[in-house]
Amino acid sequence: MNMHKRIRLTPLDRQEIWRLYQTRQWRVTDLATRYRVSRPTIYKVLKNARLQSFSPKKSTNARYRNIQYGMKRLAKVEQSIQHRLKQKAKRYNKSYPGELMHFDTKRLPLLQGQKTTEARDYLFVAIDDYSRELYADILPDKTQHSAKAFLLSNVLAQCPYTIDYAYSDNGKEYKGTPQHAFVKACRDNGIGQKFTRIARPQTNGKAERVIRTMMEMWHEKQSFKV
Known part of the structure; x- marks a missing residue:
């Protein structure tokens, strides 16, 4: 199975979450803390686990897998970064001619x-x-x-x-x-x-x-x- 290299929860992690929830009665908050994910993510894992599905699901929206969408999204991210850098830039003006x-x-x-x-x-x-x-x-x-x-x-x-x-x-x-x-x-x-x-x-x-x-x-x- 091809998975994103930075995926938070692998299939084994999802199976372990289901086991801890079922056999040891772990709370959702404790599971979220242990695996460093949000509580809604844990709820989603448990929902899929009840259907015996432990593999990450791909998006059903085709536009997210389109390279043109990716390029447009990347351009927006770059514009946002440049805007933040300009806001953080420290600019100064001297007080009179000849000062520097x-x-x-x-x-x-x-x-x-x-x-x-x-x-x-x-x-x-x-x-x-x-x-x-x-x-x-x-x-x-x-x-x-x-x-x-x-x-x-x-x-x-x-x-x-x-x-x-x-x-x-x-x-x-x-x-x-x-x-x-x-x-x-x-x-x-x-x-x-x-x-x-x-x-x-x-x-x-x-x-x-x-x-x-x-x-x-x-x-x-x-x-x-x-």
């Missing part, structure tokens, strides 16, 4: 005709947490000096308000000793630094999301090497 500026870097993909041995440029982005004002530039490498140049020439030179904190991952272009170029540039301009938890890039989600959007837009305009 998100920084991130992305290596650009190979263009059509470009060799893998050739140097690739890097996309630097900075986005204000409150206003969503975006700054971006393409630089030849991912060093601390490029990060410093991006901060001074693109962000501070254009940003109309004071930046309190720079928020980034733990990459070498953003984090280092007090003499680190980007660290020193932040300190000289009165900008504090905050970093994401290690191996948790999603905590810098605003910068990650804007890079993804820019990459999608760029892919529509460029031909890349496959």
Whole structure:
């Protein structure tokens, strides 16, 4: 007999329930507690046992065994899960512009005709947490000096308000000793630094999301090497 691998009551369990009920006068509540099922389930087992039927019965409704019904049901379950996750998501908004500026870097993909041995440029982005004002530039490498140049020439030179904190991952272009170029540039301009938890890039989600959007837009305009 083919049975579901997680079935609660096997035919042997049903026979034992009937035996305990008949010979030892076990109560329905005690049987339900022992087999970890509901009382209505025990009543149903006893009803079938009186007819000498101890095998689980399949549904007589054909639509429950239809694959299309199963797919529709699965889609509804997935939608319900996604809805609950969105409700549980913790979102925050800063109080004023410049309170927190998100920084991130992305290596650009190979263009059509470009060799893998050739140097690739890097996309630097900075986005204000409150206003969503975006700054971006393409630089030849991912060093601390490029990060410093991006901060001074693109962000501070254009940003109309004071930046309190720079928020980034733990990459070498953003984090280092007090003499680190980007660290020193932040300190000289009165900008504090905050970093994401290690191996948790999603905590810098605003910068990650804007890079993804820019990459999608760029892919529509460029031909890349496959």
